Structures are given as C-alpha cells and as structure tokens.
Amino acid sequence: xxxxxxxLFTPFSPATGGGGVIFRSILPHLAGAEIQWFYLHHSSVDxxxxxxxxxxxxxxxxxxxxxxxxxxxxxxxxxxxxxCVRAILEWSPDIVWINAxxxxxxxxxxxxxxxxxxxxxxxHDDPAGLADKSTRYRAFSSLMDRRTNELLxxxxxxxxxxxxxxxxxxxxxxxxxxxxxxxxxDVNSRPLESAGPPDxxxxxxxxxxxxxxxxxxxFAFVSALRNIANKDGLRFHLTNxxxxxxxxxxxxxxxxxxxxxxxxxxxxxxxxxxxxAFVYSMYSFNPRHRIFRETSxxxxxxxxxxxxxxxxxxxPEGSSTIAMLQKFKLGHVVTSMEASSIEAAVRKILxxxxxxxxxxxxxxxxxxxxxxxxxKGVFRLGVQ
Numbered sequence: 042x043x044x045x046x047x048x049l050f051t052p053f054s055p056a057t058g059g060g061g062v063i064f065r066s067i068l069p070h071l072a073g074a075e076i077q078w079f080y081l082h083h084s085s086v087d088x089x090x091x092x093x094x095x096x097x098x099x100x101x102x103x104x105x106x107x108x109x110x111x112x113x114x115x116x117x118x119x120x121x122x123x124x125c126v127r128a129i130l131e132w133s134p135d136i137v138w139i140n141a142x143x144x145x146x147x148x149x150x151x152x153x154x155x156x157x158x159x160x161x162x163x164x165h166d167d168p169a170g171l172a173d174k175s176t177r178y179r180a181f182s183s184l185m186d187r188r189t190n191e192l193l194x195x196x197x198x199x200x201x202x203x204x205x206x207x208x209x210x211x212x213x214x215x216x217x218x219x220x221x222x223x224x225x226x227d228v229n230s231r232p233l234e235s236a237g238p239p240d241x242x243x244x245x246x247x248x249x250x251x252x253x254x255x256x257x258x259x260f261a262f263v264s265a266l267r268n269i270a271n272k273d274g275l276r277f278h279l280t281n282x283x284x285x286x287x288x289x290x291x292x293x294x295x296x297x298x299x300x301x302x303x304x305x306x307x308x309x310x311x312x313x314x315x316x317x318a319f320v321y322s323m324y325s326f327n328p329r330h331r332i333f334r335e336t337s338x339x340x341x342x343x344x345x346x347x348x349x350x351x352x353x354x355x356x357p358e359g360s361s362t363i364a365m366l367q368k369f370k371l372g373h374v375v376t377s378m379e380a381s382s383i384e385a386a387v388r389k390i391l392x393x394x395x396x397x398x399x400x401x402x403x404x405x406x407x408x409x410x411x412x413x414x415x416x417k418g419v420f421r422l423g424v425q
Contacts, residue, residue: 042073044073044074044075045073045074045075045135045136045420045421045422046074046075046077046132046133046134046135046136047071047074047075047076047077047134047135047136047137047138047420048076048077048079048129048132048134048136048137048138049064049068049076049077049078049079049138049139049140050079050080050125050129050137050138050139050140050145050148051064051078051079051080051081051139051140051142051145052080052081052097052099052140052142052143052144052145052148053080053081053082053097053140053142054080054082054084054086055078055080055086055088055091056086056088057082059165059251059339059340059341060140060142060165062223062340062343063163063165063202063221063222063223063340064078064140064163066223066224066225067221067223067224067412067413067416070224070226070413071413071416071417071420071422072422072423073422073423074420074422076090077090077091077092077132077134078090078091078092079091079092079094079125079128079129080092080093080094081094081095081096081097081098081125081144082096082097083096083097092128094124094125094128095121095124095125097143097144098113098119098121098122098143098144099113099143099144103177106177110178110181111181113143113144113146113147114146114147114181114184114185114188115184117147117150117188119147122144122147122148122151123151125144125148126148126151126152126155129148129152130152130155130157134157135158135159136158136159136160136161136420137149137152137157137159137160137161138160138161138162138163139152139160139161139162139163140162140163140164140165141162141163141164141168141189141192141193142165142166142168142171143168146168146185146188146189146192147188149162149192149196150188150191150192150195153192153195153196159197159198160195160196160197160198161196161197161198161199161200161419161420162192162193162196162198162199162200163199163200163201163221164189164193164199164200164201164202164206164210164218165202165337166333166336166337167189167206167209167332167333167336167337168185168186168189169182169183169185169186169189169332170330170331170332170333170336170337171333172185173329173330173331173332173333174254174325174327174329174330174333179329190213190214193210193214193216193218194214194215194216198219198419199216199217199218199219200218200219200220200221200415200416200419201218201219201220201221201336202220202221202222202337202338203220203222203336203337203338203361203364204220204364205335205336205338205361205364206218206336206337206338206361207219207220209332209335209336219415219416219419220411220412220415221412221415221416222338222343222407222408222412223340223343223407223408223412224408224409224412224413225343225346225347225404225408225409243276244276244277244278245275245276245277245278245318245391246278246280246316246317246318247266247277247278247279247280247317247318247319247320247321248279248280248282248310248313248314248317248319248320248321248348248350249279249280249281249282249285249288249320249321249322249341250281250282250283250310250314250320250341250344250345251282251283251284251285251339251340251341252283252284252285252286252287253281253285253287253288253291253323254287254323254324254325254330254333254334255287255323255324255325255326255327255330256286256287256290256291257325257326257378258323258324258325258326258355258378259287259288259291259323260291260294260295261355261378261380261383262321262323262355262383263279263291263294263295263298263299264295264380265380265383265384265387266279266298266387267295267298268380268384269384269387269388277298278298278300279291279298279299279300279321280300280301280302280313280317281299281300281301281302282302282303282304282305282310282313283303283304284301284303284304285301288301289301307344310344310348311344311347311348314344314345314348314350315348315349315350317348317350318350318351318390318391319350319351319352319353319372319390319391319393320345320348320350320351320352320353321352321353321355322339322341322342322345322352322353322354322355322356322362323354323355323356324355324356324357324360324362326356326357326378331357331359334356334357334359334360334361335359335360335361336361337361338361338362338365338407339362342362342365342407343407343408346371346400346403346404346407346408347404349395349397349400350395351371351372351373351390351393351395352366352371352372352373353372353373353374353375353386353387353390354366354372354373354374354375355374355375355383355386356374356376357376358376362374363376365403365407368403368406369399369402369403369406370396370399371395371399371400371403372390372393372395373386373389373390373393374386
C-alpha cells in the first residue's frame with residue numbers, strides 16, 4: 042500500500058518554538074505517511090523532508106506588518122499566500138495539515154477553496170488570544186477570531202493542545218476536536234521523593250524554561266523569594282533556560298537571584314532541573330491575556346514532566362495550568378500577586394513530595410500514545 046502523502050504547513054521554522062517541538066515529536070512516529078514540511082521563516086534550515094517557501098509576511102516593520110496583516114485577515118488575499126498554496130498543491134498531497142497561526146489561517150482557507158480532499162488543522166495557541174495580549178496585533182483580534190473560527194468549522198479535522206482549548210472551541214463554535222500535544226516516546230524522569238535540598242553552597246535552586254509571558258508576575262515571584270531569604274536566612278537562585286525578555290529584565294533587577302543561561306540542549310536542561318528544588322510556571326494576570334492563559338498549554342510543561350520536579354504555578358484562576366495540577370498532584374498553585382500569598386506558596390512547594398507514579402501517569406496522559414492515536418485515525422494510517 043503506498044504511503045499517505047501529507048503536506049504540513051507552518052508559518053515558522055521546523056527548528057524553532059513550541060510548535061516546532063510538538064511537530065518534531067510527532068512526525069517520526071506516523072508510520073505509513075510520507076510527510077513534506079512546508080514553512081515560512083526568515084531563513085531556511087537544513088532538515089530532511091522540508092521545503093522553504095520564503096520569509097514570513099507578518100512581523101517586521103510596523104507599517105508593512107499592519108498592511109500584510111490586514112490583507113491576510115480582512116481582504117483574505119495575498120500573492121505570497123497564493124504561492125504557498127501552489128507549492129503545496131504541486132506536491133499532490135492526499136492530506137494537507139496546517140498550523141492555524143498567522144499566515145496559516147489564510148493558507149488553509151485557500152486550500153479549502155481549491156477543493157482539497159482533506160484539510161487537517163492544528164491549533165497550538167488561539168490566534169485571537171495571542172492578538173489580545175499583543176500591542177501590535179490587538180486591533181486585529183476580532184478579525185483573527187472570525188477567520189480562525191471559519192477555518193475550523195470548514196476543516197475536515199482539527200486537533201488542539203489541551204482539554205481546556207477543546208472545551209473552548211466546542212462551546213463557542215460547536216466543533217469536535219482531538220487533543221495532540223508533544224509526544225514523548227520514553228519519559229526518562231527521575232523524580233526525587235521531596236524537593237531538592239540546597240546545593241553545596243546552601244542555595245535553593247529553582248528552574249524555569251522558555252518564555253515568561255509577563256514581567257510583573259516574575260518580579261512579584263522573585264521579590265517573594267528575596268523576602269523569604271531575608272526572613273529565613275536562605276539563598277535562592279532562579280535559572281531561566283532559553284530566551285525570555287521578562288527574565289532578562291528580572292536578571293537586571295535581581296542579579297543576585299536570577300540568571301539567564303540561554304538555549305542549551307533539552308537533555309542537559311532536564312539533567313540540571315532534576316537536581317533543583319522545584320520548577321516555576323506562570324501566566325499573566327492581565328485581563329487581556331485571559332483567552333491565552335485559559336486555552337494554551339506551554340510546551341515547557343513536557344520538559345517539567347521529564348525532569349520530574351514539583352511545579353509551582355503562578356497564575357490567575359481559570360488558567361489551564363491549574364487544571365493540570367488539579368488532575369495530577371504535581372505541585373502547588375498560587376493565584377495571587379500578593380507577596381504574602383506567594384511566600385506561602387514557596388514555603389509549601391519546598392515541602393512538597395512528588396510521587397514517581399503520579400509523574401508517570403501525567404506524562405502518559407499529556408505526552409503519551411493518545412497524541413499519535415488520534416492523528417493515525419484522522420489520517421487513516423495503517424487502514425487498508
């Protein structure tokens with residue numbers, strides 16, 4: 042039986058971002074499929090079975106960006122998008138799989154208009170939710186919401202990253218979707234029985250991976266660490282792995298506590314985190330960020346599961362991370378910006394005992410076989 046030809050389109054490089062991590066984790070395990078990854082980015086990458094289609098249309102100088110965004114979401118017409126659609130169709134795929142972000146929304150519409158047999162859409166972040174929390178794209182939020190909803194309602198199949206996003210789209214526009222997050226073939230977690238003790242220098246190590254979404258929450262958290270240090274004679278060290286503007290500013294404000302080490306290979310990050318007291322996750326308390334924090338699921342959570350350390354989630358009520366920590370006993374949540382509440386949460390997480398079996402159950406639920414099973418069924422892989 043010939044392989045199923047699947048054309049994947051993303052408005053970002055295969056090598057970058059949380060979306061890239063999710064797709065790269067899934068693709069090697071879709072036996073019976075021939076997959077070609079088409080993408081937009083500022084430059085090409087040397088990866089097999091990928092095709093570079095040119096630079097992104099969104100981003101760059103503000104005036105040019107505004108014009109392109111207007112053409113994509115209001116006029117729904119752009120010659121560069123037409124070129125992407127032609128390139129995909131020339132490959133003669135059986136299925137086209139697109140990421141519903143930025144240019145991907147119009148690419149998906151044009152492919153449906155062209156009469157393709159099966160369009161599958163992945164949503165990693167709600168486009169309007171991202172726009173709401175962005176100064177540059179906020180004016181386009183309602184347009185992005187309308188176009189995204191139109192696409193999802195027309196698509197032949199849809200996947201989203203978490204339970205809360207699935208419920209959100211079901212409630213708002215009546216669509217059924219599967220859940221596809223990052224797939225981890227072998228979770229080599231090494232959880233300890235309790236939060237890690239201070240290191241040889243007597244410092245309590247805390248880890249954070251990737252982008253922190255807002256500086257005020259980070260400042261409040263680090264200020265609470267400083268308060269505890271002053272009261273109890275402790276030392277804290279917060280290490281951020283990856284690139285985060287908020288953490289960069291925090292390091293300048295709290296150089297004795299915060300350190301940014303940049304991008305290093307994930308296995309090394311996991312190895313270091315396994316010796317830390319706990320890991321930190323946050324969402325902004327800004328009301329404009331509500332849709333984003335209630336529907337997204339940060340890819341960093343998969344890294345935290347592999348590290349097997351207690352998670353301290355600092356976020357408002359309704360955030361998706363709270364649902365994760367309620368479903369599985371992985372740590373504690375603080376839903377306040379008040380210093381006393383954050384301090385109490387830090388003291389509590391330092392006493393938290395993480396259970397190896399609970400980590401394993403959570404890893405299987407979020408990063409296990411169900412991610413593959415849904416896609417294999419949708420793409421009819423292995424079906425004679």
